[in-house]
Amino acid sequence: xxxxxxxxxxxxxxxxxxxxxxxxxxxxxxxxxxxxxxxxxxxxxxxxxxxxxxxxxxxxxxxxxxxxxxxxxxxxxxxxxxxxxxxxxxxxxxxxxxxxxxxxxxxxxxxxxxxxxxxxxxxxxxxxxxxxxxxxxxxxxxxxxxxxxxxxxxxxxxxxxxxxxxxxxxxxxxxxxxxxxxxxxxxxxxxxxxxxxxxxxxxxxxxxxxxxxxxxxxxxxxxxxxxxxxxxxxxxxxxxxxxxxxxxxxxxxxxxxxxxxxxxxxxxxxxxxxxxxxxxxxxxxxxxxxxxxxxxxxxxxxxxxxxxxxxxxxxxxxxxxxxxxxxxxxxxxxxxxxxxxxxxxxxxxxxxxxxxxxxxxxxxxxxxxxxxxxxxxxxxxxxxxxxxxxxxxxxxxxxxxxxxxxxxxxxxxxxxxxxxxxxxxxxxxxxxxxxxxxxxxxxxxxxxxxxxxxxxxxxxxxxxxxxxxxxxxxx
Numbered sequence: 241x242x243x244x245x246x247x248x249x250x251x252x253x254x255x256x257x258x259x260x261x262x263x264x265x266x267x268x269x270x271x272x273x274x275x276x277x278x279x280x281x282x283x284x285x286x287x288x289x290x291x292x293x294x295x296x297x298x299x300x301x302x303x304x305x306x307x308x309x310x311x312x313x314x315x316x317x318x319x320x321x322x323x324x325x326x327x328x329x330x331x332x333x334x335x336x337x338x339x340x341x342x343x344x345x346x347x348x349x350x351x352x353x354x355x356x357x358x359x360x361x362x363x364x365x366x367x368x369x370x371x372x373x374x375x376x377x378x379x380x381x382x383x384x385x386x387x388x389x390x391x392x393x394x395x396x397x398x399x400x401x402x403x404x405x406x407x408x409x410x411x412x413x414x415x416x417x418x419x420x421x422x423x424x425x426x427x428x429x430x431x432x433x434x435x436x437x438x439x440x441x442x443x444x445x446x447x448x449x450x451x452x453x454x455x456x457x458x459x460x461x462x463x464x465x466x467x468x469x470x471x472x473x474x475x476x477x478x479x480x481x482x483x484x485x486x487x488x489x490x491x492x493x494x495x496x497x498x499x500x501x502x503x504x505x506x507x508x509x510x511x512x513x514x515x516x517x518x519x520x521x522x523x524x525x526x527x528x529x530x531x532x533x534x535x536x537x538x539x540x541x542x543x544x545x546x547x548x549x550x551x552x553x554x555x556x557x558x559x560x561x562x563x564x565x566x567x568x569x570x571x572x573x574x575x576x577x578x579x580x581x582x583x584x585x586x587x588x589x590x591x592x593x594x595x596x597x598x599x600x601x602x603x604x605x606x607x608x609x610x611x612x613x614x615x616x617x618x619x620x621x622x623x624x625x626x627x628x629x630x631x632x633x634x635x636x637x638x639x640x641x642x643x644x645x646x647x648x649x650x651x652x653x654x655x656x657x658x659x660x661x662x663x664x665x666x667x668x669x670x671x672x673x674x675x676x677x678x679x680x681x682x683x684x685x686x687x688x689x690x691x692x693x694x695x696x697x698x699x700x701x702x703x704x705x706x707x708x709x710x711x712x713x714x715x
Contacts, residue, residue, distance in 0.1 A: 315620025322612025347395025354388030481550030540627025
């Protein structure tokens with residue numbers, strides 16, 4: 241009879257999951273599975289609905305990253321209404337959407353680093369659970385907690401100004417956007433009373449990076465050895481190779497930095513990516529067709545974007561990227577805990593982009609919507625905070641959705657997260673007769689580095705626990 245240990249609910253992870261560890265006769269972990277045990281049905285829910293509802297409807301997948309689904313769906317229906325391949329909107333529409341998107345990146349990354357990840361980093365994996373939370377962070381480091389709250393608020397206010405609501409907005413519509421930015425909104429973000437202005441957010445982003453550097457110098461061994469394995473990496477990049485979180489071409493590199501998917505049109509993603517179904521999880525396992533199921537899995541998200549892009553087109557983030565790459569010898573980084581570093585580089589990049597957009601007069605006036613010849617299929621991709629997000633819709637002659645495929649960021653990271661769980665479990669649980677809360681949290685730390693949103697990946701409902709179950713090795 242196996243031993244069953246339940247963490248109920250899991251802390252600082254969004255969604256419902258289960259971990260099963262298979263123990264061999266020597267007490268070692270031979271196999272680990274990260275299950276998603278709730279059924280996700282949005283691809284069926286939307287069938288029969290008018291295509292123009294998609295940007296508003298599908299964002300109900302999540303309350304943390306609705307902007308990402310809102311914009312990915314809008315990009316897909318742009319194609320259906322003949323507004324082009326995603327880079328042919330009016331200047332006002334594209335820039336308003338980008339401002340919305342960078343606001344989402346900024347607030348979501350701040351949420352993850354300060355609220356979800358930093359308690360583990362600052363207080364330790366084995367610390368009292370009562371201390372591993374943002375409330376204790378506020379007691380111990382009031383300045384850090386204060387900045388966390390205001391940085392997230394700033395990003396949410398950007399979303400409010402562009403989407404109409406902080407959560408489940410309506411700003412992006414088929415072929416464009418439904419509003420301009422007002423002068424009052426622009427001036428508030430550009431010149432608002434300190435600290436609530438973009439210059440201060442840029443400085444705080446730099447300060448947070450310096451905070452991480454100081455932490456990294458003291459805990460280098462932990463960050464470099466905790467989770468470390470070679471991976472393929474996939475993301476959008478701009479056509480010139482720059483990081484672009486809103487639009488671009490699909491690129492994948494291997495663990496040595498060699499291109500294995502050389503800047504292809506994302507509208508044809510299905511030619512290059514397949515999705516495997518496994519009986520023990522409701523979350524699929526995507527892989528690159530040309531490499532097959534065993535070798536073709538990949539990682540997406542901040543670390544992948546840092547590894548795939550040639551450069552970043554904002555100066556402060558580019559300087560930090562050069563430091564990051566120098567640290568890793570010019571090769572892709574395979575140290576999963578350095579995803580936190582990559583995430584902070586993107587916070588800075590997003591802040592720089594927000595400032596540039598706020599200074600652009602196109603946001604204040606100009607044509608909002610463009611349409612052309614109706615199409616019966618559309619694909620929309622962007623880089624959500626957690627990684628590459630795919631929305632693909634087909635419609636009939638009555639403008640109803642007849643087929644939908646959503647590959648969310650967490651789904652793309654499925655195999656990578658399973659590998660991380662196995663590596664940590666083999667080290668932490670080997671030969672242990674008694675399982676402690678700190679040991680189970682060690683697995684959560686590995687999963688948490690990917691900032692998974694299991695609700696997006698499965699549309700889970702209710703409480704969101706992880707179970708960790710020990711069973712005999714299957715024969």
